[in-house]
Amino acid sequence: xxxxxxxxxxxKTGQFETFLLWSGLMSYAALMxxxxxxxxxxxxxxxASELARKFDAALIGFSARAIPPPFxxxxxxxxxxxxxxxxxxxxxxxxxxxxxxxxxxxxxxxxWRSALDFPGDALAREARCADLVIMGQQRQQLGRYDxxxxxxxxxxxxxxxxxxxxxxxxxxxLRAEHxxxxxxxxxxxxxxxxxxxxxxxxxxxxxxxxVCTNDERQRSLTRIADVVRYLARHxxxxxxxxxxxxxxxxxxxxxxxxxxxxxxxxxAGAYGNSRVGExxxxxxxxxxxxxxxxxxxxxx
Numbered sequence: 631x632x633x634x635x636x637x638x639x640x641x642k643t644g645q646f647e648t649f650l651l652w653s654g655l656m657s658y659a660a661l662m663x664x665x666x667x668x669x670x671x672x673x674x675x676x677x678a679s680e681l682a683r684k685f686d687a688a689l690i691g692f693s694a695r696a697i698p699p700p701f702x703x704x705x706x707x708x709x710x711x712x713x714x715x716x717x718x719x720x721x722x723x724x725x726x727x728x729x730x731x732x733x734x735x736x737x738x739x740x741x742w743r744s745a746l747d748f749p750g751d752a753l754a755r756e757a758r759c760a761d762l763v764i765m766g767q768q769r770q771q772l773g774r775y776d777x778x779x780x781x782x783x784x785x786x787x788x789x790x791x792x793x794x795x796x797x798x799x800x801x802x803x804l805r806a807e808h809x810x811x812x813x814x815x816x817x818x819x820x821x822x823x824x825x826x827x828x829x830x831x832x833x834x835x836x837x838x839x840x841v842c843t844n845d846e847r848q849r850s851l852t853r854i855a856d857v858v859r860y861l862a863r864h865x866x867x868x869x870x871x872x873x874x875x876x877x878x879x880x881x882x883x884x885x886x887x888x889x890x891x892x893x894x895x896x897x898a899g900a901y902g903n904s905r906v907g908e909x910x911x912x913x914x915x916x917x918x919x920x921x922x923x924x925x926x927x928x929x930x
Contacts, residue, residue, distance in 0.1 A: 656827045660688040662760035664753055665730055667695045674797045677804045678764045679734040688739035691730040693723055694752035696778035749781040754789045767796040768919040787900045793825035793929045804925050808835040808893040812884050813854050818899025822929040826897040836868040841880040847872050881917035888924055900928040
């Protein structure tokens with residue numbers, strides 16, 4: 631805690647250096663990036679290493695794959711994975727760690743972790759040691775994942791207990807100079823704004839955007855004005871923007887606004903409704919996972 635003593639008529643008075651205090655507390659001390667056991671997530675790892683340098687944070691790489699469970703055939707329990715198979719899996723994870731270190735380079739506090747476990751469960755557990763988890767954005771339909779080898783971000787978001795930075799395919803860097811906050815008056819959106827404070831403080835421009843109907847516009851402006859005032863108390867200048875809903879989804883409006891305004895980071899709550907409801911009826915989380923053209927920080 632930083633304390634400044636000033637001279638007040640010969641009497642020293644202790645005062646908190648507020649902006650320095652918040653700089654110390656409201657930052658990311660440790661980042662975790664998920665490294666798929668298959669594929670080449672090099673752009674995601676490079677973005678993670680850039681952010682570790684930006685926030686002077688530790689960077690933890692993590693990968694996992696599950697041992698195929700035994701199955702029953704004609705009343706006999708058969709172990710699908712042999713000792714040699716398990717040894718090969720461990721070697722593959724270790725090799726992934728070597729690859730990770732080679733891509734990251736000179737991050738001063740670097741760590742590699744791996745587990746023989748289901749990727750989603752293992753990542754949710756290991757996230758206890760990180761402030762922010764970085765993973766890939768989902769492009770496939772639910773149900774096409776091999777959960778022994780592949781991470782399902784849709785499931786992980788619900789149990790992570792940490793904000794997640796979803797890196798869109800093809801995105802090579804994240805400067806986050808213009809950050810768009812996708813506001814909806816939900817618990818998840820409030821959580822996301824707080825979790826994104828380090829990005830918002832470092833940004834040159836912040837927009838707080840809510841998509842609403844024409845009849846709702848005035849109430850929308852009142853809500854986002856409160857968010858703008860809240861951020862101002864954190865020494866963050868933000869611009870309010872109400873977008874009138876037209877013949878497309880709220881997410882599409884937000885994506886278009888972000889692209890038109892040169893933003894490369896979207897901040898949003900994850901699963902303001904139930905996950906089942908979102909996948910059946912559609913929703914912001916589903917569309918971000920399926921088609922966001924930019925990176926998105928999401929909290930549940």
